[in-house]
Amino acid sequence: MDDFSSSLGSHLLADLFDANALFDPIPAKDVLRRAALAAGAHVLEVKTHDFGARDGFTGVALLAESHISIHTWPEHGYAAVDIFMCGDANPRVSLNVLKAYFTPARAEVQMISRGFIGKTQRGLAAASF
Template sequence: MSHDALFQLGMGSVSLNAAQAEDQTTADASAGSRGTPSQEPADHFIEKDGITCAGAHLIIDLFGAERLDDIDYISDTLRSCVEVAGATLLHIHLHPFEPNGGVSGVAVLAESHISIHSWPERSYAALDVFMCGDAQPERCVEVLRRAFRPERIAVQELLRGRGA
């Protein structure tokens, strides 16, 4: 993507306000240097199954699921996922669709995100749960199973940022 296209998307230039600049400076100072063995970088990469990566990304499909049109229930369920995973919620934004009642949205986390898109008319929902650091995204699967009571659930795990 060209610089002009990024600029049109509002991504061409980033200016920090004073608080953000201070936070960035503090983060840089506390991260340490990569060459010092006594200080590890604060990049929140993890080791999973002997592999160093940015984090685990779960792709979750719910089939034959319930309550996929109840936006308040979905919000509460995403909050429960965040809590059991040990993540930090920054913001939730959910949008209902008419006439089918589907919901699309995201819980933005300090550790990344949880997103959902539901098709209640088909009793189907597609979710992805990506978390880095000490968060445990796999704990969300049982929360989703209890909340939406799917007849079938499919989970794929991707280890993001391998080799970075």
């Protein structure tokens, strides 16, 4: 049996329901930066895009350790969060910062280990399908 004890990174996916602050990407840009720094990540760049007319926004923090992204649907009170980090950075800490800002009534979170060390490509393909 192959060793699955160590992975290259952690991928956290969170659905934020009945969330707030889903319209304005300007303060969210700072929140993405703070979420990355709190997790121990190194921020390379933060970009946001406003869809206008209070239609929500998309934001991405490009990190040396990978990324944090968010896409909002204010009309549904919903935000989709994707945090992928490697090294010593902690995606759960990032999520805590984002939850404190967006104040969702409920969050559903999945954590996935990515890139198992010591597992061959052939073995990964066979195990995955």
